[in-house]
Amino acid sequence: MNNKEKLRKAGLRPTKQRMIIADILLDGVNRHFTAENLQNEINASGNSMSIATIYNCLKNFRNCGLIKQVESSKDTAIFDTNINQHHHFLDEETGELIDIENDEVNLRKLPKIPQGYLNNGVEVLIKIKKQI
Amino acid sequence: MNNKEKLRKAGLRPTKQRMIIADILLDGVNRHFTAENLQNEINASGNSMSIATIYNCLKNFRNCGLIKQVESSKDTAIFDTNINQHHHFLDEETGELIDIENDEVNLRKLPKIPQGYLNNGVEVLIKIKKQI
DNA sequence: CAAGTAGTTTAGAACGATTTTAAAGTAAAA
DNA sequence: TTTTACTTTAAAATCGTTCTAAACTACTTG
Numbered sequence: 001m002n003n004k005e006k007l008r009k010a011g012l013r014p015t016k017q018r019m020i021i022a023d024i025l026l027d028g029v030n031r032h033f034t035a036e037n038l039q040n041e042i043n044a045s046g047n048s049m050s051i052a053t054i055y056n057c058l059k060n061f062r063n064c065g066l067i068k069q070v071e072s073s074k075d076t077a078i079f080d081t082n083i084n085q086h087h088h089f090l091d092e093e094t095g096e097l098i099d100i101e102n103d104e105v106n107l108r109k110l111p112k113i114p115q116g117y118l119n120n121g122v123e124v125l126i127k128i129k130k131q132i
Numbered sequence: 133m134n135n136k137e138k139l140r141k142a143g144l145r146p147t148k149q150r151m152i153i154a155d156i157l158l159d160g161v162n163r164h165f166t167a168e169n170l171q172n173e174i175n176a177s178g179n180s181m182s183i184a185t186i187y188n189c190l191k192n193f194r195n196c197g198l199i200k201q202v203e204s205s206k207d208t209a210i211f212d213t214n215i216n217q218h219h220h221f222l223d224e225e226t227g228e229l230i231d232i233e234n235d236e237v238n239l240r241k242l243p244k245i246p247q248g249y250l251n252n253g254v255e256v257l258i259k260i261k262k263q264i
Numbered sequence: 265c266a267a268g269t270a271g272t273t274t275a276g277a278a279c280g281a282t283t284t285t286a287a288a289g290t291a292a293a294a
Numbered sequence: 295t296t297t298t299a300c301t302t303t304a305a306a307a308t309c310g311t312t313c314t315a316a317a318c319t320a321c322t323t324g
Contacts, residue, residue, distance in 0.1 A: 106241035
């Protein structure tokens with residue numbers, strides 16, 4: 001399925017700007033990035049786009065499940081093109097994130113989900129620090 | 133150990149402002165809060181403090197391990213007085229966090245920590261959503 | 265295809281959380 | 295004490311992100 005079809009399937013009009021971003025993000029390579037990182041890639045690809053459009057687009061893509069947003073207490077939002085359930089190592093010093101595939105983690109025991117709620121995804125974060 | 137001693141032990145001068153905050157936060161009750169929540173509690177206690185001092189103090193307390201900061205992609209930093217390793221349920225709609233004690237989660241299998249790094253804490257986040 | 269309409273992009277202003285500034289204040293050391 | 299280093303403060307600045315409202319464009323319908 002090409003990117004135009006992916007956008008339509010997600011319920012998004014395949015505009016010029018969304019296609020530029022889809023071409024960068026939806027290439028099958030897993031990556032973590034910020035809005036600013038993406039703007040740099042857009043510029044490097046010979047295109048340009050308002051930062052408001054980049055934020056709109058990231059929000060749309062995320063809401064449609066084309067990308068994920070990483071839970072992180074950094075001051076800048078971090079997005080992830082790996083939309084499968086998976087986990088992360090986080091170096092708190094540098095903010096660097098490393099993917100952990102889902103099958104590398106196994107939970108023996110999970111707590112009871114609170115009354116009236118449904119489980120909507122489990123994320124394991126392993127904080128790491130450089131050895132000295 | 134009283135709060136003055138806790139601050140000294142953490143390497144922090146027990147100033148008037150830090151004592152006011154310690155008296156609110158270090159009462160043994162686990163809570164999640166933002167800088168603004170804390171400011172309201174300070175005001176409610178009949179004291180007042182510059183917001184810059186509150187941010188300084190939270191950063192100091194966190195760096196000394198007196199409180200923790202929760203990994204969350206909300207736009208406002210969330211702190212936690214529960215400094216033991218533990219986990220959270222997160223309702224992404226409302227941002228509500230619920231503690232999960234460490235013994236309620238059991239990991240059967242953990243991935244290999246990347247070369248040159250040390251494990252610095254595991255956090256499990258279970259995203260939940262309201263049943264409809 | 266033409267015209268209508270609903271959704272999209274844009275630059276720039278606005279916003280909100282957090283940090284910086286630099287001056288005044290305070291705790292601890294000498 | 296006096297000195298020194300650290301802390302607090304109000305206000306300004308910063309930074310990521312969202313809003314605004316006007317121009318634009320994709321899609322629909324005739």
